[in-house]
Amino acid sequence: MEGPLYQKWVDAGYFTPAPEPPPGAEQFVIVLPPPNVTGSLHIGHALNHSAQDVVVRRRRMQRYDTLWLPGMDHAGIATQNVVERELAKEGLSRHDLGREKFVERVWEWKAAFGGEILGQMRRLGDSVDWTRERFTLDPGLSRAVHTMFHRLYHDNLIYRAERIIHWCPRCMTALSDIEVEHEDVDGELISIRYGSGDHSIVVATTRAETMLGDTGVAVHPDDERYRHLVGQQVELPLTGRLIPIVADDSVDPDFGTGAVKVTPGHDPNDFEIGQRHGLPALIVLDERGNVTAPGPFLGLDRFEARPAVVAALKEEGRIVAEKRPYTHSVGHCSRCGTVVEPRLSLQWFVKVEPLAREAGQAVRDGRTKFVPEDMARRYFDWVDNMHDWCISRQLWWGHRIPIWYGPNGEQACPGPDEKPPDGWTQDVDVLDTWFSSGLWPFSTLGWPEDTADLGRFYPSTVLITGYDIIFFWVARMMMFGIYALKRPPFATVSVTGLVRDQGGKKMSKSAGNVIDPLEWMDRYGTDATRLTLLRGAHPGTDVSVSEDWAAGSRAFCNKLWNATRFALLNGAVVGELPPSEELSTPDRWILSRLTATVAEVDRRYEQFEIARACEVLYRFTWDELCDWYLELAKGPLARGGVEAANTRLVLGHVLDVVLRLLHPVIPYVTETLWTALTGAESVVIAPWPSLDEGRPDPVAESDVLTLMRLVTEVRRFRSEQGVKPGRKLAARLSGIKGSVAAPYEAEIRALARLELPGPGFSSGAQLPVDGVVVEIDLAGAVDYVAERKRLERDLGQVVKELAQVTAKLDNDQFKSRAPSEVVDEMRARQARANIEINRLQSQLDGLPS
């Protein structure tokens, strides 16, 4: 039913806000983190989108002016890689096509295969406004990107400089810090002697090949071992070059030999040392990672060059100690896994400090709140320590940098409506994909134009996202939003955890523990999949999911289905409820429990405690509604008359309310059941339940508790005595007259399977409960076979324990106690066991055969 229902909702326009904001309605806007155009729905999306959908659907039912805007990110490197791989199959590279043709090809790819995830979002039930779908490369959004760049440039917040950046030799582009993943790698620390005799110094390195680019050696200024060498020159092996020894505070005298080889062209620290001491930066690796230094290594790949350089050094007797295993952290390209190479290169940067300061301030002064609050700390860690952001990428897929260069080396940044001077050429690089993502909360609404949507829907109310992207994405939206519109882009950032497997491990393809939400939707249904994830979605904490949970969620949906079916078969209707005085105690009880449920569910939702809300609803529906109320309703329904009419109304009402409460979590099942129950158009646009729809009734609650205790006591007695569930017991309920349970004797008898006492009744067992005594005639009622089996089992257990007494004492006690004590203890245990055996045996003997 899922597909047609979703289509019905879209066709009816439920997810699209009214053309004009309804008078008096407050806005509720949620920012969808735009998935990559190459993406496919994974379990993390499923959790995140479900959580967002819950919040949005509830607000919509509460009659907020609600917008959830969908769209996709062009995902620069990721997408370009996909298309490049496709071209490779045809034996082509992007250079064979040329820039224009290649970009065309990417657009064709997008039209044919991109955006698969949008269909998957429909499937998941995301109640997004498809009429406002956006893509980061749409003309409007590109205009926003250009405008933003233009403004930042003229505010001196964007600059171009030669810096050491992370370079991916496979993608052949610069990367920002966040596109690099650090991983511990086992390497070797190699000690090399530079210079000779008194004029020599030993340095340590893990990247031997970079020595080809060394232009100095640095030591700590206070290091006595090397003081005499500072200012001198040593010979760089294999090259014959002389390089100076400099003194620099950044050197740790306790690490390695206390002397550092300085490679300003390929190491960020070394670059800074080089700047301080006027050491030139040599580039010895090209953009593919091949050696460019003249000599025998020219053209070798960096990983071929490393052993080759070591071998050559060895031959010259330059390797001092044996190479030592050394674990250190190495950066990898987050897109392709290639080891990144630090490389000096001319790139564009955003000057982050002033923007990040504002972004931090907005959270510090409470304009934007984190839920849970602790998550703000992670955010501060990030915004307070951000480096300048490298935004240029040597790619073709993306927003081209809006800078033009003149014939004499001038540069200009015209605005989106200005023309660059004739004959000038545009920068060939594109912008980091996160640059446009950072504008998402307002570029999607028409900024920089002063559109109606922008006024109506900015800033947004809440952002719901996993903590894994707080840093790069959230921080960037905050910086840009505050810069462009003077207000942070959202009032609340609600953080969800990551989805993990049953062992709490992160899901990854290599670990083979990935759960595919699409497969779950096939096997358990979309609603069960959503419920499974949401039942674990405590704010900010990771969710461990498993098949068991999914099966449990499916069972819940099924339970709800069957309960509603039962209600409809018995004529449940939604209508005006009779006054409480006319209702039975169970009717008043369930209405009272409903009030409590509405109140608690609402409170939990309000605080993003979706898991708690689900739990409360689960408990109410299953334990109270199905296990007790439905059972208690069967009597009145069968008896007919006013009782039955009232019960039908109460049942219809309770289901009406509980289905509306559940709708945000399990939209499809609730839509089907609620429309069947009410005959109304759709639960999507039904009003959110209010407290008025329940009736608190402490007296009914306590009375029904008594009734439950009576039934449960009898059931326990039956179970313990081995009475078959099907067998009815003759019983007298003495003292029930005048008790609160009096009107429900019939219900109690039905639920506990008790018959009226007949002639010759004899009271064999008495169960006192709240002033009522249930007297049961045991004649012929007890299943002595079952009782005998039970006693025999217990007896066997005690005999076994007796046999183990000696062994247990050996293990546990013998060493630490005096032998006489041990013997005493053993005798005591044997005595206790024998008493128990005798007791059980005599009970067994006393049973009728």
Next chain:
RNA sequence: GGGCGUUUAGCUCAGCUGGAAGAGCGCUUCCCUUACAAGGAAGAGGUCGGCGGUUCGAGCCCGUCAACGCCCACCA
């Protein structure tokens, strides 16, 4: 190297401001009772990671140790 988090029943996890230990799954026993066997009824199972402290009272607060996990990072 820095920061954060977790540790409660066999498994996965709740437990709000300290006031008599909870759920789901699994397990045991019985039951196809006309909404539901993807179900019903009744049970077993925990020294709340260790140690120390505060308190009339600690799963919850403080200290400390341990194990596990995550994030950040320009340690040659």
